[in-house]
Amino acid sequence: MKQKRRVRVMVAKPGLDGHDRGARIIARAYRDAGFEVVYTGLHQTPEEIVEAAIQEDVDMIGLSSLAGAHKYLFLAVVELLREKAADDIVVCGGGIIPDDDIKRLKESGVKEVFTPGTPLDDIVKWVKHNITPRQD
């Protein structure tokens, strides 16, 4: 019986911030949308996240930050993926992130940023639309 590719995503909490309500809710929503979700838990360094994403062969990393350190942390993840030639893994972010920062993050390679109040279905739809499981 032939298996289809399944979307595999990683939900990660970089940095010291412990506010994981959003990350946990998103993880559940992804599961309910039929994705396989690897959850890293709290307090991860960018290096740990990237290494885990590569070992897990995920299609996307969803990063959550609510304590203002998103610029450093998100961009560090993007940068490390590039260094490891794994930048086919899409990086998304969510949390308390001002508009100007969203612009800067997107210019630097973060594919999408979701701010508080974004309906789960919109996020799931975005993933379904923009993330295709690896084809090769």
Added chain:
Amino acid sequence: MNDIVEKVVAGDVRTVARLIRDIDDGMPEVRGILKDLYPHTGKAYVIGITGAPGVGKSTLVDQMVAHLRKRDKTVGVLAVDPTSPFSGGAILGDRVRMQRHSMDQGVFIRSLATRGHFGGLTQSTRSAIDVFDAMGKDYILVETVGVGQDEVDVVRSAHTTVIVVIPGMGDDIQAIKAGILEIGDIFLINKADREGSDKTLSDLRLMIEMDHKKYDRGEWKPPILKIQAVFDKGVAEFIDEIDKHAKYLAETAGGLDFRESKSKVRQELGEMIKARLIEEVIDRLTESGDFDRAVESIINGKIDPYTACENLVLPIVS
């Protein structure tokens, strides 16, 4: 293809990660790669760890990894979590408890979902074990929730099968003993500081003693250990027991290389044939449309499922 095999054998993380995904997704091209990898396997020691949800398997695996690393052994971990029967998705959360090893190049952690395909979990997990083996991991730890037959089969194919329970499961032990307990080589009572651990210990002991005739013949008698994985209490002693079991296998049970054990090869080949047959047959029937047509006919009352099954299968096998 050779390129991939070379990279796996050289221990390239990205290549291994992608290959396991291909195995899991049932990509047909992996068969060739697995054939070429086979000569590079047979060196790793495989430990299966199973038990009900919440008994602390992931925390235990995390501590085992730490101990094995202290002995300079490389480790591959396969953590299997159930797929949601409603959405087909899964949250693979075992990794959370092992993330401290993620920067350690001697450790490779991979989460797998059960996905619920006929026998597929067993096959894909075994193939993933082979890949870790070929990449040179000394130990491979496979963690599953011991509920389905598939998952039991997965840990059963390990060198050492470990059953984890917690105190206060007395009645449950009675209930599951027929299924899981008989495959255990080592039993662990985790969270042993909790009330009822002595009762659990004596229950388990009683059950194991029922097979005393086997032990009299010199067969392996499963030890029972009280541990507290979260505080790393008893884990070192547990690993010593694994060593003893490995020694027992090497000396008495036909050696550590299961590829040289007739019964193991017989069993694995049988299962492989079964899985492959189901896969091929269902694929063919789905592609030709015969499967869907038969379903329709049954629903419309034109045919009974027994006849339909015969009509579908006999032309293929005869």
Added chain:
Amino acid sequence: MPLTFNAKIFDDIEKGNKKWQENLDKVFGAKPERLTRFSTVSDREINRIYTPADVRDQDFAADIGFPGDYPFTRGVQPSMYRGRFWTMRMFAGLGSAKDTNKRFHLLVKEGQTGLSTAFDMPTLMGYDSDAPKARGECGKCGVAIDTLNDMEDLFEGLPIDKITTSMTINPPASIIWAMYIAMAEKRGIDRKVLGGTIQNDMLKEFIAQKTFMCPPVPSVRIIEDTVEFGTKEVPRWNTISISGYHIREAGSTALQELAFTLADGIAYTEKAIERGLDVDDFAPRFSFFFNSHLDFFEEIAKLRAARRMWAKIMKGRFKAKDPRSWWLRFHTQTAGCTLTAQQPYNNVVRTALQALAAIMGGTQSLHTNSLDEVLAIPTEEAATIALRTQQIIAEESGVANTIDPLGGSYFVEALTDQMEEEAFDIIQKIDDMGGMLSAIEKNFPQQEIADSAYHYQRQIDEKEKTVVGVNKYAVEEEIPVEVLEIDEELESLQIEKTNRVKTERDNQRVAECLEKVGDACSGKQNIMEPLIDAAKANVTLQEVCDVYRKVYGEYRDPGIY
């Protein structure tokens, strides 16, 4: 004695209600009710109307009574806001200690009556600014404190002998408090006159906020050291602020917030008694911290129920004799999680309503969120509007002129009773598990909250619950809001400052101090005096926390989703 109704009157009321409901059913038969199901934000179903029959078992003297009288349903002090308003305490912290000090001076000038400090993530987690794990986080969501030097800059020019200071910090609360005491003593202020609060509530961190360092058991041990020390040495200090706020922010219902918070309070009380302290010596210094969320009446009922329950717990369960032990004094913050990035000016209105609920619920102090808090650290303008919101409620609306104005409302009283009963059921369940520490180990509260959070988010997505500007009345155009930026250079400046302190201090003395801290940790000696000595020797926050981590081990996220 029950309210002044007799049985005959209840019969008439129930008959009347039945008739009224039937008539209404006819009306709604033609054109149905607005919703198929009316429920609070926490999804508690609410009746069309409440009557005296809903509170027929209530006894005025025993259940409601007068403010300042047991069981304090109407407030802990007899005078409440007739004497003085609640403390308007705005949480502030950003960038360096000097930046935050400037903000403190501004807030005091604008009429704020108490200080409240927000620390940055590295400080909250027990790391100095130069730790590898702190990269990119210095000063981002609060102030960075590495050494006594930073603490001195933070309170420069502020009258800490007169003004009370609240410090929102948990795993390193003991060392931060030690730095504060050391700073005061260096200024010649006696520790006995210091007033303020350290949050110091680790149980809710394991349950909800996840700022954790050591495992639960040693974490609680350090807390009990501070409780013991405070009781004897710093009698005006609230050594612990038992917090429901974060439990709610993590997605719990109002009921879960109430029950888990009081269960935490029970756990701390039990541990302090185990240590040999007299309940009446420490319980009066326990304070609480609640969330004020969107559902107006449910929030008021929650706060009233909390007061009554704590009084019963302290008097009944712990046999406290001092009435001050029975008091549930609490700070309230409006619900950060209800703010939206969309149409951010709407947040001012949300916050005003939540503040109103907190005040009707009888809070002792209040923080009102700024409209831009969902985007970043508040700007001065936004923080001022938030403070003005409290001042308008206090001084223009008149709601503070009557004590417990909703007491006697059939609805609010019925809801208060209902929440009390259900919360006691949950507490019983936790007791049956062996108390809150065991419940946490079994992931019980964590799982309950995760389920509630997901349920609520789904209700918003299904539009069962409305979020104005998000799932209803959404617009394309966004009003640009000015957002405060934290200077990226701050990190290197702060690291430089800490390094300077480290080179200039007496490192021999530092080593000795740390050894004494370690001895206290592994032995039975109270940790606080060695910590104050260490603070005075310019030991850094992380150096102390590293000792904690070494002696007690590190707690890691069990990853409940």
